[in-house]
Amino acid sequence: MCPIVFSGPSGAGKSTILKRLFAEYPDRFGFSVSHTTRVMRPGEVDGKDYNFVTRETMLAEVAAGKFIEHAEFSGNLYGTSIAAVEAVAASGRQCILDIDLQGVLAVKQTHLNARYIFLAPPSLEELERRLRARGTETEESLAKRLATAKRELAYADEHPGTHDRVVVNNDLDTAYEEVRQFVFEEDQP
Numbered sequence: 527m528c529p530i531v532f533s534g535p536s537g538a539g540k541s542t543i544l545k546r547l548f549a550e551y552p553d554r555f556g557f558s559v560s561h562t563t564r565v566m567r568p569g570e571v572d573g574k575d576y577n578f579v580t581r582e583t584m585l586a587e588v589a590a591g592k593f594i595e596h597a598e599f600s601g602n603l604y605g606t607s608i609a610a611v612e613a614v615a616a617s618g619r620q621c622i623l624d625i626d627l628q629g630v631l632a633v634k635q636t637h638l639n640a641r642y643i644f645l646a647p648p649s650l651e652e653l654e655r656r657l658r659a660r661g662t663e664t665e666e667s668l669a670k671r672l673a674t675a676k677r678e679l680a681y682a683d684e685h686p687g688t689h690d691r692v693v694v695n696n697d698l699d700t701a702y703e704e705v706r707q708f709v710f711e712e713d714q715p
C-alpha cells in the first residue's frame with residue numbers, strides 16, 4: 527500500500543476528515559513516528575511516541591538525505607524520516623502523511639511511491655470563516671494561515687500535476703466520500 531500524502535491549507539478540514547477515516551477503519555492506517563532531539567518525557571516510549579535521537583545523529587542523517595522534512599521548534603529538532611514512513615507499510619498499515627506544500631514537494635524528491643491528495647476550501651472567505659469559528663487562532667496567526675493558504679491554492683492552480691486528486695471541502699459528507707474513494711482506489715483491480 528503506498529503512502530498517501532494529504533495536504534491542503536490550514537482549516538481546509540484535513541483533521542476532521544482523517545478523524546472520520548480512522549474511526550471508520552481503525553486498523554488500516556498508521557502515522558509515521560517522528561524523530562526529535564528533545565528530552566523524553568515520563569511515560570514516553572522511544573520508537574513509539576518519537577524516535578529520540580541526539581542532535582549530532584539527527585543532523586548527520588538530515589545531511590545524508592534520510593529525512594523528508596525537519597524543522598526546529600523551541601531549540602529542538604523534529605522531523606519525518608523516509609525510514610519511518612517505510613516502517614508503517616512494513617507493519618501492514620497504510621501510511622498517511624498530513625503535511626504542507628513544502629513537505630509534499632520534499633516527498634516527491636524521495637523514492638517513496640506516494641499518492642497525493644489536496645483538500646481545498648470552497649473559497650478563501652469560507653476558509654477564514656471556518657478558522658474563526660474554530661476559535662484556535664489569534665488575528666496574527668489567522669492572517670499568517672490565510673496568506674499561506676493563498677500561496678498553496680495558487681501553487682495547486684499553477685501546477686495541476688502536483689496532486690493526483692483535488693477535493694473541495696464544501697459539504698463535509700461529500701468531501702469525506704471523495705477522500706475515502708481516493709484512498710481505497712488502488713485496492714481495486
Ligand SMILES: Nc1ncnc2c1ncn2[C@@H]1O[C@H](COP(=O)(O)OP(=O)(O)OP(=O)(O)O)[C@@H](O)[C@H]1O
Pocket residue numbers: 534535536537538539540541542543656657659660695696697698699701
Ligand atoms: N465541510 C465543512 N463545512 C463546515 N465546516 C467544516 C467543514 N469541514 C471542516 N469544518 C470545520 O472547519 C474547521 C477547520 O477544520 P480542521 O481543523 O479539520 O482543518 P485542518 O485542515 O486540519 O487544519 P490545520 O491544518 O490547521 O490542523 C473545523 O472547525 C471544522 O469543524
